[in-house]
Amino acid sequence: MNLTIKEFSKRTGLPPSKLRFYDKKRLLVPFVRLENGYRAYSFDQIYQAKMIDSLRQAGISIQDIKLYFTVNDQEKKKILDRWKEDLNKRTEVLLAAQKYIGGINLENPQQTLLLSNWETEKFFVWQRVYSERKPNPFQKHFITAKSQLEKLGVTCSEQVYVKTETITEDKIIGEIGFEVLNNSLTGDHKDFRLEKVSPTLFAVLQDCRSEDALLCFSYIQVIIRYGFRPVGSKLERYSNLDASTFDYLIPVVK
Template sequence: MTIGQFSERTGLRPKILRYYEEVGLIVPCLRSANGYRKYSESQVETALLIHSLRQADVSMSGIREFLTATPGRRDELLAEWRSLAEIKLLSVKIANQFLQGFDSRTKRMHLVHWDCSRTVAWFSVKEIGWGASLPREVWRMCKEKFSPSMIAERAGYVRFAEAGEEAGTLQPEIGFVLENENQAPKDGRLEIVPPTLFATMSCSWDLPASCKPILSTIARFQFETVGEPLRKIAFRDERNYTLMVPVLIQGKHSGRSENNDSRSEHFRAAWHLRNGRGR
């Protein structure tokens, strides 16, 4: 078939076919003496497959690997692409929920995206200060554990993770994002945090309830928490911090499930523990 006939057979414009040839995805089976492209019947299905995968937002390199992969590797690639597609759908859903629930007259909640995995070194502490003393405590620990080049941000994170088997027991932890996981102190516990979307709100140490609106705001936006909330504490800022609530984690899908009630209770427990209740 000529490129015109092949275009009619596949429904793909000649311009698209030439582009797929240029990037090495589908090459005419032969060239005639005068340079015309010739395609075979067996290439129809390949062309349609390539175009279908492109419409599904699969990368050129991914398609190229898929075309030459073994059946087992093809199954692996399909599983990866399905997972990515689901994440994209959830991201669009969350964006829609954010825009639908956004109210410029109320205290602002923002979306913050960690678009790549981050390595965090966590350190358990028996007791933790609160208010303006906490940034100083986080800064002191950072200087004790790290040199400036070892951390990726001039900030630390505080969270209250479940401790042991006793229900309702929360263990305070201070964490730092590392530049290189191989430089982590021996007494730190490393965690690889996958790409994550957070609902965030700026809070004040002077007003313990300043972040309380985020609870009702998350409900109004119909978000579901999918992990422990973090408090981001910028070094030397003794007035403010940022509450970060994960609402989408790559590999951990949001949406209502039997575990959401327990996650919500955990979130509220961590909230009350450090905002005037349960102490």
């Protein structure tokens, strides 16, 4: 015995319009088509329909659900593990967003902290530099660092990134980096370090100046105020080689 779309809708709790949509997407195809062209479903499809809709409510893509129902149990487990990882990441992003909203101060209209989400992985080439301790210690190395990469045929981002590694009494050691394409740097280059950065959510302090004596204090205050916990190294991002200010990127979810 088969069920009409109306009967199947009552059994599953899914409206006919949704069942037609799943049929159109070839996600849940009716068991048979009657002579009059109407859809007819089997009792065995009731559980599948409910599971498909549950996965959709969990934010799983139609393409992923299709794949799940066509593979063996071993592959299903791999897919489930990937879904769990993706959902954990989304949960962390939502928690960070909740902290961000909770930390907004209406009495401070000049709110400078923002969230920035790198949704895809990025590749950077880094060069270690040494400089005397002073404001903007690495900026004088920006042009040289970029030109060295361009001589190798590497197309660099206009933005410049800085990681500060060590600060001594009279010296600062860090890295200057540029975003590049994955295959831009080939061969063995001891003076360069290629890094792949996974999708990351950053808290961003805008328009910072290195000569600001309270910058470190401001950073600590932001972390406390919003309840963020950094999950990696902070980055300084300059919009171009001559920029006098930078954005402070604080990774909060990876």
